[in-house]
Amino acid sequence: MRGVIMYAPGDVRVEERERPGIVEPTDAVIRVAAACVCGSDLWPYRGLQPVDGPSPMGHEYVGVVEEIGPEVRNIKVGDFVVGSFLASDNTCEICQAGYQTHCINRQPGAATGAQSEYARIPLADGTLVATGTQPTPEQIPSLLAASDVLGTGWFAAVAAEAGPGKTVAVVGDGAVGLLGILAASRLGAERIIAMSRHADRQALATKFGATDIVEERGAEGVAKIKELTNGLGAHSVIEAVGTQESMMQAIHATRPGGHVGFVGVSHGVSLDGAKLFFSGVHLHGGPAPVRRFLPELIELIMNGEINPGEVFDLTLPLEQAAEAYRAMDERRAIKVLLTP
Amino acid sequence: MRGVIMYAPGDVRVEERERPGIVEPTDAVIRVAAACVCGSDLWPYRGLQPVDGPSPMGHEYVGVVEEIGPEVRNIKVGDFVVGSFLASDNTCEICQAGYQTHCINRQPGAATGAQSEYARIPLADGTLVATGTQPTPEQIPSLLAASDVLGTGWFAAVAAEAGPGKTVAVVGDGAVGLLGILAASRLGAERIIAMSRHADRQALATKFGATDIVEERGAEGVAKIKELTNGLGAHSVIEAVGTQESMMQAIHATRPGGHVGFVGVSHGVSLDGAKLFFSGVHLHGGPAPVRRFLPELIELIMNGEINPGEVFDLTLPLEQAAEAYRAMDERRAIKVLLTP
Incomplete structure (x- = not known):
């Protein structure tokens, strides 16, 4: 064969x-x-x-x-x-x-x-x-x-507790991130913010249920998410990249008490304990x-x-x-x- | 005054x-x-x-x-x-x-x-x-x-999802850890493993509802928790210290899909993203x-x-x-x- x-x-x-x-x-x-x-x-x-x-x-x-x-x-x-x-x-x-x-x-x-x-x-x-x-x-x-x-994006959305009344932000516009949007939409999320700077992926994100697009990344991307959420951050954030920048973008874009579902396979990521402690977020993820x-x-x-x-x-x-x-x-x- | x-x-x-x-x-x-x-x-x-x-x-x-x-x-x-x-x-x-x-x-x-x-x-x-x-x-x-x-120990037990049918391990035998035991007990946990090597604290742990005591720390402590849980790890782990060793002890003592409630104020803690990813645990904590x-x-x-x-x-x-x-x-x- x-x-x-x-x-x-x-x-x-x-x-x-x-x-x-x-x-x-x-x-x-x-x-x-x-x-x-x-x-x-x-x-x-x-x-x-x-x-x-x-x-x-x-x-x-x-x-x-x-x-x-x-x-x-x-x-x-x-x-x-x-x-x-x-x-x-x-x-x-x-x-x-x-x-x-x-x-x-x-x-x-x-x-x-x-x-x-x-x-x-x-x-x-x-x-x-x-x-x-x-x-x-x-x-x-x-x-x-x-x-x-799809299974991975779905798990990320569940881990991030996407659901009715929730604002969900999605870091990563690869297939997993895009299908995380579809999952969040099916799970009833009220608002879904896709973080993407590629027109073709933005289009698919919108088709899958994204209500907002944020092109900024890193600290600027976080600031934009805060701006869209009364300064509080999203309830739920899906992390579908696996780098240091994307993890910190996800954690910082989440409101205290909110949930990060991280499914990007971690490569070279190191989380500062004190930052995580004072963020007050829930963190769950791994191989879906x-x-x-x-x-x-x-x-x-x-x-x-x-x-x-x-x-x-x-x-x-x-x-x-x-x-x-x-x-x-x-x-x-x-x-x-x-x-x- | x-x-x-x-x-x-x-x-x-x-x-x-x-x-x-x-x-x-x-x-x-x-x-x-x-x-x-x-x-x-x-x-x-x-x-x-x-x-x-x-x-x-x-x-x-x-x-x-x-x-x-x-x-x-x-x-x-x-x-x-x-x-x-x-x-x-x-x-x-x-x-x-x-x-x-x-x-x-x-x-x-x-x-x-x-x-x-x-x-x-x-x-x-x-x-x-x-x-x-x-x-x-x-x-x-x-x-x-x-x-x-008490409020902090209670939050840790809630964050670790202590409850009926659950085995809860508690890292740290200070007041917060001890009251985490009391909280886990009130929340209906089936089994509560106190990690302590001080007789007076062990006695109070038992009074508050601990069913088992583990004196070992670090990798040995983790091995002992695994031994007590069919090799799987605890469902819920309360971290009430805030050091690198105690955080890793808590994460490694938790089964995949289990919950770590961490309330020890993080000092010099750095979490390896890949280890956290592949652990499959839920992590939640911070100032209670x-x-x-x-x-x-x-x-x-x-x-x-x-x-x-x-x-x-x-x-x-x-x-x-x-x-x-x-x-x-x-x-x-x-x-x-x-x-x-």
Whole structure:
């Protein structure tokens, strides 16, 4: 089968690889219907995170179950399924509390790489959710979004306690930030302020439910949020970048007693304890337990109530994965869908 | 009148000072019935925080209203009242959300110092809560505890989401930590693990509701908490110290998805963003909005349901304030009550 391998920063190749099979009795093997490039794939691509030798890439996927291990009960061959970037048993105490990304038995969701024709998914019963009926081609990008960026944006909005009567500010206009806007809107937020300086992303932000756009960043961005909120700051702030500047922008844009949901993977961030103490905000985030939200998100997508697949503004065949990485790295695309 | 002044680290004196009067129409002047030395007073006393010239000390107080400004409506002369360390209007949007320590009009709760015979309390209507009837002498220490250490421990327990079915760990065995235990117990926590290596504090912890004692600290303390919680960590952790070690101990002792309530005033703390991200905990804390809890706490005390005044293990006349500071600094006393 064909699959994507990253050899070094900037060096992504599509190669012939061995088709994965069942290893553990709880595994499933899926034929990937669509995969994509994640913002987090850009960290090693840009050399900001080490590449440990040639690495199979991709952790967002939807597809059709080809094969199941003898202990798999909930998933059948032929099911169209959505998974996420970490495999979980969905039965341990941590999973049951809704934190499947911290499952006591967690492992990579697609260790063999999802940017490929086939992928082996461990703990299939706990990890995969079947769509019930087969999706239309139009629904596939949205289901793919659910497997990471939508689930992550949704978690961020929930962690930030977005809801009726709340003003929500969103730091970061990548796919996760944009889908955080969609989530906040669905959760009933009264006002949603997108922080973005790119016209195409602003347009999508507005389509997803943003009521205001702030182009300023850092201290100026914070001042603008305060100006829009009677000097108090937003009730809820979604942080979807992961840098020192974006974290501090998020914390300072939040009113005392408000909530920051941070899902940008932290890179080089250091929080001053005293500043955090005197800010009075709630802070919650981390790797999003996408699995918690999948059943609800799949239902919303299959019913046509949300269309998160709009974040994919470029679709390429798997063979052109290198161009997909380049397009995202150069910000020519918000998010690239790959079709095997 | 007589009042406490800190001149420099280790240099605390009781001096003749001018009796405060009404300055703003929203002020009240109280005759202090009891005051005390706070753990946070020890930071400048120990030279770990600068002393800006001679400073009137004390921000925990109960007393009888002597005089009110012309705009004070809710508090009458003769009322026995409890206040806290920050004055708040209790009407702004932040106060109404329960974050009176971040009131848009906040100011020091007793700028003239509460370790004295009289104190001027700004924003009296928003800051002071009357006990209704006059308390008995036995109730006064408990009401005094409500004005800071109980209110702070209570906030920490609420921030850590202590409640039925939860295992709560408490880092710090000072008055705030001990009263965090009492709060967690009243909030219905199933199991409360006190982290303490002092027999007298362990005894009080147990009296307040601790079910387990852990003497280990740092990584060993965390390992012990994990051992007591099936390897998962506590659901809720109260941090009541404010150092780097105690914060990391609290975060690492919390299970993913659990809650850390941190109320120890942060000194030199720096949190690694990636560690916090991957911990998956909720973090909330800061200067406790004691005012939010005062009506409920006063009722519990006046009804004899709780006796937080037991944290005072030494009572001295105001004139011996210097000895009070020494006793706390040398950990000969958990908390010292001063009677003017």
